[in-house]
Amino acid sequence: MQIPQDLIETAALKLKSVQSEAEFFQLRAQYLGKKSFVVSAFSKLRDLQSDKKVNAAKELNVLKNNLTKLFETSFEDIEHKSDLKKLDVTLPADPFFVGSEHPITKISQKIINYFSSLNYQIFSGNEIETDFYNFEALNFPENHPARQMHDTFYLSSSSKSEYLLRTHTSNTQVHAMLEEDLPLYMLSPGRVFRCDSDTTHLPMFTQIEGLVVDEDVTFGDLKGVLIDFLEDFFNEKMEVRFRPSYFPFTEPSAEVDIKFGKQGWLEILGCGMVHPNVLNGCNIDTKKFRGFAFGMGVERLAMLYYGVTDIREFYSSNLDFLNQFPS
Amino acid sequence: MKIQYSYLKNFLNTNLSQKKLSDVFTQVGFECEIEGNLIEFDITPNRGDALSLRGLEREFYAYQSKKPSQKLETSLLKLIQDKKIINEIDGSGCGNYHLMLVKGLQKIKNLDSKKRTFIESAGIPLINPLVDLGNYVMLELGAPMHVFDLAKLALPINVQFPQEKHNSVTVIGGDIKDVQSSSLTIQDQSGIQAIAGIIGSEASSVSSSTSSIAVEAAFFRPEVIVNQARKYGLATDASHRFERGVDPELQQLALERYLFLLGQIAEHDSVELYYSYSIKTKKKNIKFDIARFNKFSGLSLKASKAILILKNLGFKVHARSEKNVTFKIPSHRFDISIEEDLYEELLRSYGYDNIPTSKPKAGPITNNKQNHALGNLRLGLVHSGFKELMHMPFVSRDSFHQLNSNNWKPAELHNPINENEPLLRGSLFKSLFAAVNSNVKKGHTSIKVFEAGNVFKKEKSGFTQSLHLSGIVYHHEPQQTWSQKELTYNFFSLKAEISKLLQTLGMQNIELQKASSLAPFNENVLDIFIGKQKIGVMGEIDLSVTEKLVKKQAHGFVIYPEKISLSSVNPKIVKTSKFPLSTRDINIVIDKSISYEEVESLISQGTIKHLVSFSLINTFEGKDIPKGYVSMTLRFTFQSNTKSLLESEINSSMQTILKLLEKRLNAKIRS
Numbered sequence: 001m002q003i004p005q006d007l008i009e010t011a012a013l014k015l016k017s018v019q020s021e022a023e024f025f026q027l028r029a030q031y032l033g034k035k036s037f038v039v040s041a042f043s044k045l046r047d048l049q050s051d052k053k054v055n056a057a058k059e060l061n062v063l064k065n066n067l068t069k070l071f072e073t074s075f076e077d078i079e080h081k082s083d084l085k086k087l088d089v090t091l092p093a094d095p096f097f098v099g100s101e102h103p104i105t106k107i108s109q110k111i112i113n114y115f116s117s118l119n120y121q122i123f124s125g126n127e128i129e130t131d132f133y134n135f136e137a138l139n140f141p142e143n144h145p146a147r148q149m150h151d152t153f154y155l156s157s158s159s160k161s162e163y164l165l166r167t168h169t170s171n172t173q174v175h176a177m178l179e180e181d182l183p184l185y186m187l188s189p190g191r192v193f194r195c196d197s198d199t200t201h202l203p204m205f206t207q208i209e210g211l212v213v214d215e216d217v218t219f220g221d222l223k224g225v226l227i228d229f230l231e232d233f234f235n236e237k238m239e240v241r242f243r244p245s246y247f248p249f250t251e252p253s254a255e256v257d258i259k260f261g262k263q264g265w266l267e268i269l270g271c272g273m274v275h276p277n278v279l280n281g282c283n284i285d286t287k288k289f290r291g292f293a294f295g296m297g298v299e300r301l302a303m304l305y306y307g308v309t310d311i312r313e314f315y316s317s318n319l320d321f322l323n324q325f326p327s
Numbered sequence: 328m329k330i331q332y333s334y335l336k337n338f339l340n341t342n343l344s345q346k347k348l349s350d351v352f353t354q355v356g357f358e359c360e361i362e363g364n365l366i367e368f369d370i371t372p373n374r375g376d377a378l379s380l381r382g383l384e385r386e387f388y389a390y391q392s393k394k395p396s397q398k399l400e401t402s403l404l405k406l407i408q409d410k411k412i413i414n415e416i417d418g419s420g421c422g423n424y425h426l427m428l429v430k431g432l433q434k435i436k437n438l439d440s441k442k443r444t445f446i447e448s449a450g451i452p453l454i455n456p457l458v459d460l461g462n463y464v465m466l467e468l469g470a471p472m473h474v475f476d477l478a479k480l481a482l483p484i485n486v487q488f489p490q491e492k493h494n495s496v497t498v499i500g501g502d503i504k505d506v507q508s509s510s511l512t513i514q515d516q517s518g519i520q521a522i523a524g525i526i527g528s529e530a531s532s533v534s535s536s537t538s539s540i541a542v543e544a545a546f547f548r549p550e551v552i553v554n555q556a557r558k559y560g561l562a563t564d565a566s567h568r569f570e571r572g573v574d575p576e577l578q579q580l581a582l583e584r585y586l587f588l589l590g591q592i593a594e595h596d597s598v599e600l601y602y603s604y605s606i607k608t609k610k611k612n613i614k615f616d617i618a619r620f621n622k623f624s625g626l627s628l629k630a631s632k633a634i635l636i637l638k639n640l641g642f643k644v645h646a647r648s649e650k651n652v653t654f655k656i657p658s659h660r661f662d663i664s665i666e667e668d669l670y671e672e673l674l675r676s677y678g679y680d681n682i683p684t685s686k687p688k689a690g691p692i693t694n695n696k697q698n699h700a701l702g703n704l705r706l707g708l709v710h711s712g713f714k715e716l717m718h719m720p721f722v723s724r725d726s727f728h729q730l731n732s733n734n735w736k737p738a739e740l741h742n743p744i745n746e747n748e749p750l751l752r753g754s755l756f757k758s759l760f761a762a763v764n765s766n767v768k769k770g771h772t773s774i775k776v777f778e779a780g781n782v783f784k785k786e787k788s789g790f791t792q793s794l795h796l797s798g799i800v801y802h803h804e805p806q807q808t809w810s811q812k813e814l815t816y817n818f819f820s821l822k823a824e825i826s827k828l829l830q831t832l833g834m835q836n837i838e839l840q841k842a843s844s845l846a847p848f849n850e851n852v853l854d855i856f857i858g859k860q861k862i863g864v865m866g867e868i869d870l871s872v873t874e875k876l877v878k879k880q881a882h883g884f885v886i887y888p889e890k891i892s893l894s895s896v897n898p899k900i901v902k903t904s905k906f907p908l909s910t911r912d913i914n915i916v917i918d919k920s921i922s923y924e925e926v927e928s929l930i931s932q933g934t935i936k937h938l939v940s941f942s943l944i945n946t947f948e949g950k951d952i953p954k955g956y957v958s959m960t961l962r963f964t965f966q967s968n969t970k971s972l973l974e975s976e977i978n979s980s981m982q983t984i985l986k987l988l989e990k991r992l993n994a995k996i997r998s
Contacts, residue, residue: 097712
């Protein structure tokens, strides 16, 4: 008696394409039913000689067992398939909220990430500050006209020191220079306040200030790190220009402009070599150490980066505006 | 400072276009903006010397490495000292005082139309030819002048601070000003005739009938002029220049120039120039070390090149040694006082853009000082669907007191931008309520927002700031879904959200304790602790403190990120069991006044063998449960580290639990 070699394989193959219980039982009858090869082969055994009969019976039993097992295990899968409730998977999801960081946080973080990779330490500093840290220690003597560039909010206080809302994050430089070891590589992000409000100025905005005090720091180092930062930030080769300017706490001072598409040259940050008066005031040996500092307005960078045209939007709590910023 | 382009072009004797000329000045440090036929110069406060055509001319020619060839015509005068004309000048406020007396003026004509247009386009109104001429010379040379009607002055003049406490003067234009004792004044024998460097009196001002004048040119010290004009609400072109500094050697030249130009518009009989000075200003000399400069800048410039550049800028070599060159600083460059100032001049002229750049240098590796949890918390909230907002910190007195207890003293601004919001916030919630309100008005119905920022407090001495992270969840109506499930957000949704947030950040030992109501929360409120440290509060918002900005039940929280040190959340890892977990449920009935917290702490402290965790899976009141009682279904999970637990071992532990609950809480076991 000849047993087909691929009987099991073809059965397994056919089982795979079975979609319903009815199809399954039809196929099962084909392989294990009355008219199947196995059942009819058993009935043909009696026609064989007794020595061949034993071997053939053995082989047939193995085959029958294997087929039975195959159909048994497949039946569970078929049952799962037929239990499946078909969904309209195109229906909407359950309600969910999409969160996001504020664009000013995102841009601040982008800037911090660059300078953190250069081991600049992060200091947040005080938003309420004394006149000493905000002005005097930064070489803005009392009655200096440069103070008029800063419309300052003062606090009502009976104490001797004059308290104010910091007008720049440079106050944090002074704290760090007085309190930290040298060399110092630092970044101070935070909110600053000016008593000024119109369509392009807000009484509060965000600044990030950087300071390096080390031996042999040069103006070329300052230029190098700022150009590299700007190219990293905008992720392209930038046309950058440094232009003389004036800040009481740096000498020389510069404004940095970038060429920005059709808008032409845009002022993007201020910087300079730390004024010796500032270093001396913080007990730093100016024969050994020099420093550079830079500061940038985060709102301005965010406006350029995202193409926002009205600075007031950032503080408007307008969800329709904020929904446009991905996390 | 606004300058008419065509006038400037002629003065500088250049053919550069308006755009190119603006670019040149921007490049040397005077940022320019083009406004029609004008160029507006943004002159930094240290460069008062550039606030004139002459000042701009010096910069323009230095930029081209040339010397200006133009000499302005003047009528030379001899200086006379006479106490009958100028009696005393107060040296603490005035360096020198010049008064040119011109008598017998007649046939006075207007200035030519070019000069008049030039003056007007600089934003200075035309008043009277004699005054206009003073303003013209100021714009040309940078020395402000004041013209008195000589017939109305009772000479001699004193330049001094007012002696009496109350002095009032009617200034040009008719306003009466109460002159403060800190203001330097020009006084004649009848009283104050001018507030020095700011404005003259109406009484001694020139008019169309004036036939003799006293023209003043002086050096008032910047430190006595600064902030004075603002006090009187009189920021004038003169005060702007004086507070930035005027060349102390310019006064005689300016008067001689005035006299020359006066000759073009009027005839006069006689002229005399009187002066008085306190201390002659010393010429400054500054040493310049080329090697130090090169180290500072990153350049390798030769000494000869550096000297050439500085000479073009008007600095003369005073002495020279092998290492140093000493430069004499011209009188108009009062901003130059240290060697680094010369570096700036040199680099400015050399061109910042021509300085080679170096690759970014990294600092030494140090531990970051900012070690609190704000960044992580913020990201956690974002992933839970919260949107971050930012607001100004200014609040009204009412909303401050709604949200802060009486012993929280507010930080108050002396000069608020909006008088109704003079205080700095002591809570972030006012802005969050306003944010809910404005977005609900726009039609948003479900809002999840948070803000991170400082809140401020006045202390006995000084002020403190602390970082808050506050959020609010608000549903104006229950969220509907197409599958007909109605999703409601309640206190326990918030509790789950905050617990998930803190535990995801690794804070496993969070304790939530029932708290007493504190604004902005009502009585359904929990304090959040890590150990003994309170790190926040969460609960239902008390709608009565929201100033009607929030209409329906909202849920909120505040977390203090500075109280959570990142190093405190490092987990201790233990070996896990490889044996299976077993669970058992029980039903108990207890007095409703017993809080779940009591059940929880009883079991937690009961050292039950093999118990790994337990949870409340159901509560029930009503049928079969006596009034004032509640049924709780608790699920206990057991596991051993060393073996699979036997039924008898689990049963024994369950018995211990049941006894505890019966004995301590009088709980009844429900079958």
